[in-house]
Amino acid sequence: LNILTFDEINSTNDYAKKLAEKRPDTAILIVADHQTAGYGRFKRDFYSPSNTGIYMSLLLPINKIETDLPTLKACVSTVKALRLNFPNADLKIKWINDILLNNKKISGILAESINDGKNGIAYVILGIGVNLNTTDFPLEIQDIASSITDSVTVNRNKIIADIVNEFFKINHAENFLAEYIRFCGTIGKRVELVNGNQHIVGTAEKIKSDGSLVIKDDKKNLHCFNSGEITKVY
Ligand code: BTN
Structure with a gap:
């Protein structure tokens, strides 16, 4: 896996899209300390202040990597990695791409695909944002957003590595959907x-x-x- 790190970037997903134009044939991970134009589904802003969250994108060439249901796989890997690092946190997936702690969003996943110019998908970009010890949320999301910890010391690199490792494990697992369902707090509600x-x-x-x-x-x-x-x- 190639890894690119940035102090500041507009959006790791946008950067992944630019990289995809060069048609790389291996997976690339892009990580930033801070995004100036992080975004989520429905073109909403994703609040991405310095050093308190994870802002990462995996650029995956789909001929090399099985990328069926990538959003669901990224959700399961992120929840598993967060549970490893915060075993007491009551984390639940909100269908389809959000992770909640005590009913507030602490993580969002945005999958985007790049076409090969003919009729198939060439790349999948999995953008993952996690509020680790993020504070001072913008007013409009203060009631719905939260972070996973209020500790000032968080090992961000370890959590990023755990997410990536869980993703590559899950990518070929038969039973990942069962895990998604197990972590999904939406069913039955x-x-x-x-x-x-x-x-x-x-x-x-x-x-x-x-x-x-x-x-x-x-x-x-x-x-x-x-x-x-x-x-x-x-
Ligand atoms: C959502 O909540 O709808 C999805 C949020 C996805 C945010 C991540 S942060 C890293 C990557 N870069 C972006 O601009 N967005 C994703």
Whole structure:
């Protein structure tokens, strides 16, 4: 694995996209202390202040590496790495790409894919952000965001290495979906999901083998989602 580190960068995902233009044939990890334009799903900002969080992207050439359901795999590897380092933290996955501690978001994952110019995907970029001992969140996310610890000493490099190691272990594991489901706090809850202009309220029933979420509405109709965001958990 090639590793590139930066004190400051606009976004490790953007940097990975630029690197992909050079068509590297090995996996590359990009890590920054601080991002000036970190972003998440739906083009939202990802708060990325200096030295208190993990801001990393894995650029994966898909001919070399099996990258089925990459977002789910990255979620499981991040949760496992965080549990290794913070065994008492009650961490749960919120479908599909968030990790929560006591119902507040401490980590988000953003998978982006790069096309090969013909008809297939050439690279997957897995962007992982974790609030380790982050403080002073912007006002608009103060109620929903948190960090995993208030300790001033955190071994960031070890946690990054653990995430990467867990990812490469999980990448070929048959049972990673079972682990995703085990860590997923969404199943069984009454939720509101927004997908484009579709809003639905119902019970999160299960996660299918393709990673999609099945919600049963109040008329007992089942709806299956490949994308979308859970906006409320009741
Ligand atoms: C989300 O919450 O919707 C996903 C957040 C992903 C943030 C990470 S931080 C490293 C990488 N670089 C980015 O600009 N975003 C991802």
